Amino acid sequence: MMDLEPFAAGREADVFALDGGRVLRRYRTGMDVRREAEVMAYVGGLGYPVPEVYAADGTDLVMERLDGPTLAEAALIGELSIPDGVAILADLLRRLHELPARGSGGGGSGSGSGSGSGDTIVHLDLHPENVLLTRRGPVVIDWCNAGDGVGDLDTALSALILAQVAIGSIEHSLGAAAGTMVDLFLELAPGDPIRLLDEAAAFRRQQLTMSPDELAMIDTAVARVRAAA
Structure with a gap:
């Protein structure tokens, strides 16, 4: 993973492509992603449009890869x-x-x-x-x-x-x-x-x-x- 180049980057995190239609969002700030994942799961469970979260650990958040422009x-x-x-x-x-x-x-x-x-x-x-x-x-x-x-x-x-x-x-x-x-x-x-x-x-x-x-x-x-x- 560390040898891969991110395909997207923001002010706080880099995004890497994984297999199976997933992406890894990795924070450079050291932020723990568990609370973010919990909120996403909560609103997603109520029908709000968010990416599906597959795993959250430390600074790494593995999510559904979505295609389309911002x-x-x-x-x-x-x-x-x-x-x-x-x-x-x-x-x-x-x-x-x-x-x-x-x-x-x-x-x-x-x-x-x-x-x-x-x-x-x-x-x-x-x-x-x-x-x-x-x-x-x-x-x-x-x-x-x-x-x-x-x-x-x-x-x-x-x-x-x-x-x-x-x-x-x-x-x-x-x-x-x-x-x-x-x-x-x-x-x-x-x-x-x-x-x-x-x-x-x-x-x-x-x-x-x-x-x-x-x-x-x-x-x-x-x-x-x-x-x-």
């Missing part, structure tokens, strides 16, 4: 319109927030941002790169921040991440199109995306993968969300 990729190449993409994103959040929390022991990110208590499940990183458009429909990936929480915080984080891309804080090929996404998302998103926006900003500031430049522009991204609300 929501962002599909929008960039014109397979999906921006309005349709935003509608999918908002609907995925709505469906997630309709699920009951796992309970007081279900956990959250432990960030102190309010994500560890609440009456629903929150993803806390649901944006167009974390939605795969597969043959069985949109599937949500990257559940490392997920747990019990407050839906409005989840919605605020999605809006804030889109705004970070829109203002150029996070480099992405969507560029200015992310600005249109923010505006449409705030019209369609479940709950109140502004009520916990300051808490969402505090959560983003605690993310170890954020660069100093990205951190310095969080207040500007917050202002962008408020201006569009």
Whole structure:
């Protein structure tokens, strides 16, 4: 395994292809994947679209391999319109927030941002790169921040991440199109995306993968969300 090259990589993990239609997601941060796997199994058992998890041990998560572009990729190449993409994103959040929390022991990110208590499940990183458009429909990936929480915080984080891309804080090929996404998302998103926006900003500031430049522009991204609300 160590001789294989990852076919995908994010800020925190690398993804390797395995046989039998499986992938290995291996965290470079040393994070234990068991809680992530438990949340995925819980929401999947309630019918929410997630990859099937086959094994979770230490930093390694073995999951179903899914084929299809991300929501962002599909929008960039014109397979999906921006309005349709935003509608999918908002609907995925709505469906997630309709699920009951796992309970007081279900956990959250432990960030102190309010994500560890609440009456629903929150993803806390649901944006167009974390939605795969597969043959069985949109599937949500990257559940490392997920747990019990407050839906409005989840919605605020999605809006804030889109705004970070829109203002150029996070480099992405969507560029200015992310600005249109923010505006449409705030019209369609479940709950109140502004009520916990300051808490969402505090959560983003605690993310170890954020660069100093990205951190310095969080207040500007917050202002962008408020201006569009």
